[in-house]
Amino acid sequence: MTKASNTRHTILEKAFDLIYKKSYQTTSIDEIIATTKVTKGAFYYHFKTKDEMGIAIINEIIKPTMQDTFILPLQNTSNPIEKIYQMTKFLLLENPFLKLEYGCPTGNLTQEMTPWNIEFSKVLKELVIEWQTTIEISLQKGIESQKVNNKVNPKQVAYFIMSSYWGIRNFGKIYNNTDCYHAYLKELKLYLNNLH
Amino acid sequence: MTKASNTRHTILEKAFDLIYKKSYQTTSIDEIIATTKVTKGAFYYHFKTKDEMGIAIINEIIKPTMQDTFILPLQNTSNPIEKIYQMTKFLLLENPFLKLEYGCPTGNLTQEMTPWNIEFSKVLKELVIEWQTTIEISLQKGIESQKVNNKVNPKQVAYFIMSSYWGIRNFGKIYNNTDCYHAYLKELKLYLNNLH
DNA sequence: TACAAATCATACTAATTAGTATTTTCTATG
DNA sequence: CATAGAAAATACTAATTAGTATGATTTGTA
Known part of the structure; x- marks a missing residue:
């Protein structure tokens, strides 16, 4: 697993946790990048939109x-x-x-x-x-x-x-x-x- | 039914329709007052918060x-x-x-x-x-x-x-x-x- | 009819939202 | 080790959000 694909996977896993607990609509991208400690640039490098991530x-x-x-x-x-x-x-x-x-x-x-x-x-x-x-x-x-x-x-x-x-x-x-x-x-x- | 209590009931009914279709979180107060043709002042006269309306x-x-x-x-x-x-x-x-x-x-x-x-x-x-x-x-x-x-x-x-x-x-x-x-x-x- | 209280209207605010533009830093390969 | 492209960091934008402040109307009642 490369570092990049690891970043991607971390985002998906942490975002899943948040969404499972809080629902998709109320989980913001700012919240996801805060808990994953990934920057917005990294997030949007891996996913074009929030829905694509979903x-x-x-x-x-x-x-x-x-x-x-x-x-x-x-x-x-x-x-x-x-x-x-x-x-x-x-x-x-x-x-x-x-x-x-x-x-x-x-x-x-x-x-x-x-x-x-x-x-x-x-x-x-x-x-x-x-x-x-x-x-x-x-x-x-x-x-x-x-x-x-x-x-x-x-x-x-x-x-x-x-x-x-x-x-x-x-x-x-x-x-x-x-x-x-x-x-x-x-x-x-x-x-x-x-x-x- | 007074005019005021009618306003209140209209808000509740129309808001219910929207929430049933779209969910609570994604139904905004602006949307509710737009479809009910009630102003924000009227809305917040009847309900202190969105949750109180819910x-x-x-x-x-x-x-x-x-x-x-x-x-x-x-x-x-x-x-x-x-x-x-x-x-x-x-x-x-x-x-x-x-x-x-x-x-x-x-x-x-x-x-x-x-x-x-x-x-x-x-x-x-x-x-x-x-x-x-x-x-x-x-x-x-x-x-x-x-x-x-x-x-x-x-x-x-x-x-x-x-x-x-x-x-x-x-x-x-x-x-x-x-x-x-x-x-x-x-x-x-x-x-x-x-x-x- | 006068007038106080109830009801409603308008214009705002501060925070949050998804998404973008631009620059910087890595990383693999010649 | 040089460098091109991948990956990530930073600083922004425009739209939307719930809620507020304040003023204008209605409405019931003395």
Whole structure:
């Protein structure tokens, strides 16, 4: 990693932290360069606009992380129902990257930037579709291997699971307490067990 | 309604529209007074700060509307399971007040203002708790009248339903298409039927 | 009708915003 | 080691922001 590409990456990481905590709109470039200790000249050498940086955060920070935590685990399992539960539990209670009071980075950005920034919507939609497709495929495979009841509709279930996840993260924010996560997880388990 | 209180209410309604569409942070007071055709002097006569207006919108616009569409229907039903489905379907597909591409007003504000504005968090939390309590009580009544299986845990189910609703509104935003609502509703029906 | 209080209008301010213009300092390569 | 281009530093701009100061109108009521 050259010094320059290191500067770029530092900006993206620190900016992500700020945006995850404070939202995109309320995070100013002056704030980003203050916390990264990078000058405005350096910032604008690497990113033509604030939005270009925002898109880069999604593609270069959020996307790879999501690949590891949302996509790969589901691709390497023969038991999607159990894996979905484990994944969700990990994401809500154990993942050090995600914080109760700040919600879900992708969910936050989706709510904030859609529909008013087409570019953001586009890359976020790609992310979401990849997640959704992965869930659907894993359930379809589960049906084929008779781990999942063949009456299950993978698309519907995918929407239901993803929605409830995004939603409960919003509840976590407002209650600022993991109790709601625990209650949610119990009900999620009951729901998932009915898919067997 | 006096002329003054009419001015106040106009500001709140128009500001709500803008904030629902564009978010709170990106809606400026100049924009609000431009669309309401009210002067800055009038605005600041009625509201000491922008945040005071924001809180007023929640208490005087969102709360009463929510009372009518989220609370009362559930209080006047003997069959909560069926009513929850009907309500959700109405909210997603028929309510003229809510728009696919703009999501859920309360969900948007929660995501945007929590945890960074304590005052907003407080009133939003009150709103959410009222909704949650209503669902729980209606399910409890349903258990007592044997419309709902007595193994059902009202608190857990309430979280699950509310979460999935907030979440699917986020999906509606990003897909900008009601297909996801229809798929979600089908799965919601299956889930709810298992509570009988 | 008079007049005090309520309501609204106008013109401002100081801070913050994203972005630019220009110069300086590195860094890789001949 | 010389030098061209990459990378970064500095100082600015124009627009927008929430909020204020002050003056002009309405409005209800004695």
